[in-house]
Amino acid sequence: MNNFGFTIKKTRSFNLSQADLRKAEALLREVPSYRKCIGCGGCTATCSARQFTDFDIRKVHNTFRRGQYDKLADELRKCMLCGKCTLVCPRGVNLRSLIINMRQLLTPSNETF
Amino acid sequence: MANFHPFVVPFVLGTIGLFVICGYKYVRWIKQFDRKQQKLIKKNMFSTRIFPAIKEMFCECLLHLRISKKNWRLGYMHRSIAFGWFLLIVVGAIESRIGTKGPFHFWCAIFYRFFHHNPPANGTEFVFTQLMDLILLYVLSGIFLAFVKKVHSRFLGMKRTTKHTVMDTTVKIALWAIFPLRLLSESVTARLYANGGFLTQSIGDLFGRRAAEFLELPCWSLYSIALCIFFLMLPFTRYMHIFTEVFLIYFRKLGLRDSVKMTGYTKFELSSCSRCGMCIDRCPLYNTLDINDVQSVYLLRNLRNLEHHQDILAAGKNCLMCHQCAEDCPVDIDLMSIRRISRDKGDTDMSDNYRYLDTVRGFNAIGRVAYFGGCMTQLTPTISESMKTIFDAAGVKYWHLDGDRSICCGRPLMQQGFNKQAADLRRKVSELITSSHPTALITSCPICYNTFKYEYNLPIPVYHHTEYLDMLIKSGKLPVKQMDTTFTYHDPCDLGRGTGIYEQPREVLKAIGQLKEISAEKENSVCCGMNLGNTVLSLDQQTKLRDKSLQILTEPNPDVVVTACPMCKKAFKHGTEANVKDIAEVVASSVRNVECRMQNYEL
């Protein structure tokens, strides 16, 4: 078979109607600007954490939105909250707020107040 | 019992209650100090730091000099009530000590005229009587102004006063009633026994004898009851600040500071807030966006009562951390730290999140300065390019620490209450820097600068590039030429109010061109709206804030609007036709200019 230099990924299929979207919906409520995301990946391209690891913020928020929350909490810890993603997003998504809210939704919060 | 009358009972009970409740609260808070704070107290408790503390207590708790400096009418109001009342107590105590016949009880000082009926017998007594009237008049003038402020705040130079709770309003009415009641009581007694001064005697003489006889006891009783109500409610209302500020000043002078969590020290701070509302007027969220429930005064109130948890969270989040309120607070409460405490996300085990930073190698930077552009500078690369031009021109050897990959200083995490993670990140960055042994650290981002300076414990000096440029130019290492370009300069929140750097950038700009004055600069500079402290403002709201800031900056029509923060530059860039530049770019182009000329000369 010819090797075109890229591989075809295994399909990642899941049943959306069985997904628990409550957290995703809560996220959209908290960060309304996220509705405007077009998945362009600008955030990932500029991401500071991405320059050191395979951390992929677009993948994280996309997966979150589909109700697939596994492992995201660990993934999100890599983010330094620097805010570059927010600044480059062409759709004005408030990514920093998005990240903080995802963290709070995933990690049973023990906020002081 | 001599020198006693049942009407003094409410006052006596009130006073005892006041001291018991306050004492209980203070002891509890002191127990809540964290270990570092306790150590500092033990170490410095009896050191010479006491003297400046006493001076500050006198100047601030009584004379309210900081308020006066900002707004003399408001200052007068506060001073006349606080200092006036203090004088009434002190002078009254002396007077009654001298004059009282028979047993002396502490209430005799307060109700002296009631128990001491003889008209002034000698010169000293006469002077005291007149003096007490004068002081009472002084206090009353303050109460009158407070009343005016309530109905017409602009007269005292405030656009908006604090929205108070029912408790606060009740106790305020009690306070306002105290002094008119005292005036009335003393006047009535003066009518009967001719023992008043110029004020009480002349008012008393307006009454008929019968009326005075009839009114005397009710007036003194009401006076005593008003005092009782005020004293008993004081520990649960904003007036707790009267005593608490004294302690706060003492602890602060001992070197105590807020920690990242709520400690006893924070409790002292929360109760030192008088809810004067001076943190409201210039909060950009209030004066540009009309958001009026998140300002520090409200956050502090909610934190103090620890109720309205949702409000604490919501108010805590919506703040730019622009330092304006901290600048304006006359009690000098560390409002930015308290804001961070309100955002504390708790200790979710988040250790070792940034293990990936271990792959970053240190650099043998001995003899070089380390240049840290900051994440935002990666998005405005002309700034770091300019800095490189400048380093080269000045012959400074440098190491661009975050040249290809950006590492965050940890401030944004800290601002959002992820304290443990921030500490983690700081440790990594700190290791990276110290293991490379540079001679100094220079950063282009005021946020990083503030963080490196105050949160890190680096063994080398830390400069913001404005400071460094100023040093280079002054020492003659950097050849710049005076041109006739005109500038206006924006003080970034974290560089100006946050770190106190105002003069260096101005000196630099004056060495290159003409600096024009703007209507709100230095401590009063208006935030560009992009501050990382806020995560809830919408883009529209941020744009409004930016436009307000820009309007001030472009008003004198400068050739270039200069800022010293990559974030502000990014914000302004898209909002105006004017030429927006970072100070490093301005200096770099001046340097290039000089270099070109020198080359021509050589040719």
Ligand code: SF4
């Ligand atoms: S940059 Fe903005 S629009 Fe693009 S994927 Fe990221 S969030 Fe979505």
Ligand code: SF4
């Ligand atoms: S805030 Fe987090 S996700 Fe966004 S660029 Fe920075 S490290 Fe990446």
Ligand code: SF4
């Ligand atoms: S925080 Fe400071 S400025 Fe604001 S109301 Fe309290 S004392 Fe006044």
Ligand code: SF4
């Ligand atoms: S820091 Fe700025 S935005 Fe926040 S409350 Fe104070 S003045 Fe308002």
Ligand code: SF4
């Ligand atoms: S303060 Fe801002 S610009 Fe500076 S390193 Fe941290 S996130 Fe980046």
